[in-house]
Amino acid sequence: MKAVLCKEFGGPETLVVEEVSDLSAGKGQVRIDVKACAVNFPDALMIQNMYQFKPPLPFSPGGEVAGVVSELGEGVSGINIGDRVIGSCGWGGMAEQVVVDAPRIIPIPDEMPFDEAAAFIMTYGTSHHALKDRANIQPGESLLVLGAAGGVGLAAVELGKAMGAKVIAAASSEEKVQVAKDRGAESGFVYPMQPLDRDQQKALSSQIKELTDGQGADVVYDPVGGDYCEPALRATNWEGRFLIVGFPAGIAKVPMNLALLKGCQIIGVFWGAFTAREPERNKANIAELMDLYKAGKIKPYVSSTYSFDQAGAGIQELMDRKAKGKVVITVSD
Numbered sequence: 001m002k003a004v005l006c007k008e009f010g011g012p013e014t015l016v017v018e019e020v021s022d023l024s025a026g027k028g029q030v031r032i033d034v035k036a037c038a039v040n041f042p043d044a045l046m047i048q049n050m051y052q053f054k055p056p057l058p059f060s061p062g063g064e065v066a067g068v069v070s071e072l073g074e075g076v077s078g079i080n081i082g083d084r085v086i087g088s089c090g091w092g093g094m095a096e097q098v099v100v101d102a103p104r105i106i107p108i109p110d111e112m113p114f115d116e117a118a119a120f121i122m123t124y125g126t127s128h129h130a131l132k133d134r135a136n137i138q139p140g141e142s143l144l145v146l147g148a149a150g151g152v153g154l155a156a157v158e159l160g161k162a163m164g165a166k167v168i169a170a171a172s173s174e175e176k177v178q179v180a181k182d183r184g185a186e187s188g189f190v191y192p193m194q195p196l197d198r199d200q201q202k203a204l205s206s207q208i209k210e211l212t213d214g215q216g217a218d219v220v221y222d223p224v225g226g227d228y229c230e231p232a233l234r235a236t237n238w239e240g241r242f243l244i245v246g247f248p249a250g251i252a253k254v255p256m257n258l259a260l261l262k263g264c265q266i267i268g269v270f271w272g273a274f275t276a277r278e279p280e281r282n283k284a285n286i287a288e289l290m291d292l293y294k295a296g297k298i299k300p301y302v303s304s305t306y307s308f309d310q311a312g313a314g315i316q317e318l319m320d321r322k323a324k325g326k327v328v329i330t331v332s333d
C-alpha cells in the first residue's frame, strides 16, 4: 500500500509518499481501507515532534479517517467487513490502510459522505464534550468562540447554536467571521493578527462586552491561546466558564486574580483523554452527535480537499492560518 510518511521531523514539505507493507488487523483490531483522512492541528505538531503523543519514526500523520472495513482481528464482533466507518487512529491515517482498535470504530449513516465522515469526530467530539460536559452551557447563554472558522471552532459555533446559546464568532478575517455567521453565529467581529499590544487587547475585551450588553460572555471557547486569551478572560461574565482547548497562537500566561474577580471557572478540555477514561459517556455523546447530523443541525464544512500526493500542502494550509472549516485528504475513490 501507499502511505504518506514522516521519516524525519520537520515541516510538511519533508513528508514523502512511499510504498510500504500492507497491514493486518491484530487481536481486537479492525483494518480500514481508507477513503478520506481529515487534517487536524495535531498533525502539524506531530510531524515537528511538538505534540504530546510522539509516534516512533517513520509514521504517517492523520488522526481520523473514514473508509471501509477490510479485515477483522481475532475477537472482534459487531462490525462487518464492508461496513462504512470512521476510525480514530491518532496517527497513521494518511495511508491506504490503517489498523484501529475496535472500540475506536464508529459506523456511519449511509447518507454521510466519506469526506464529511473523516472530518466529523475530532472537531465535533471535542466541542460537544467542551460545551456540554465541561461548561454545562444553558439555552440563552452567550458563547464567545475564538478562531470561530477553524476546525474545532466552527464545530463549537454549530453545536452552541444547536444547544440554544447566543453565539459570538471571533476570527482573524471578515471572510472567516462570515463562514461562522453562515453556520449559526448571531454576531461576530474580526480581531488583529498577533502580536496584540495593550490597546488592541483592551479593544478586543470591549468588543466582547459590547456584544454581550456589557456583561461579558457566559462561556468562552478558546482553541487559539496566545495574545487572545487574556482579553477574552477579562471579558468573561460573572460565574462564566472559560474553556481551554488549544494553543496554535501560543500558550498564554494569565493573571490568576482575573478568575477570582469574575468568580469564573477556567476549565481544561482534553477530549482524547475523556474518550479513553469515560468510553460509555463518549459513546452516548457520539450517538447524540450522529442524531444532530441526521437532523441537519450539524454538518462538517469541508472547504478544501487535497489528493494523497499533496497531503503536506493540506497540513501547510492549517499552519498558514488559511484553513476554513476542515481540510481533507482524499486517499482513494
Ligand SMILES: NC(=O)c1ccc[n+]([C@@H]2O[C@H](COP(=O)([O-])OP(=O)(O)OC[C@H]3O[C@@H](n4cnc5c(N)ncnc54)[C@H](OP(=O)(O)O)[C@@H]3O)[C@@H](O)[C@H]2O)c1
Residues within 6 Å of the ligand: 039, 040, 041, 042, 122, 126, 147, 148, 149, 150, 151, 152, 153, 170, 171, 172, 173, 176, 223, 224, 244, 245, 246, 247, 248, 249, 269, 270, 271, 272, 318, 319, 320, 321, 323, 325
Ligand atoms: N483539547 C482538545 O481535546 C483538542 C481536540 C482537538 C484539537 N485541539 C486543539 O485545538 C486547536 C485547534 O485545532 P484545529 O484542528 O481546529 O485547528 P485549525 O482548524 O487550524 O483552527 C485553529 C484556529 O486558530 C487560529 N490561529 C491563531 N493563531 C494561529 C496560528 N499561529 N497558526 C494557526 N492558527 C492560528 C486560526 O483562526 P484565526 O485565524 O481566525 O485566528 C485557526 O482557524 C489546536 O491547538 C489543537 O491541538 C484540542
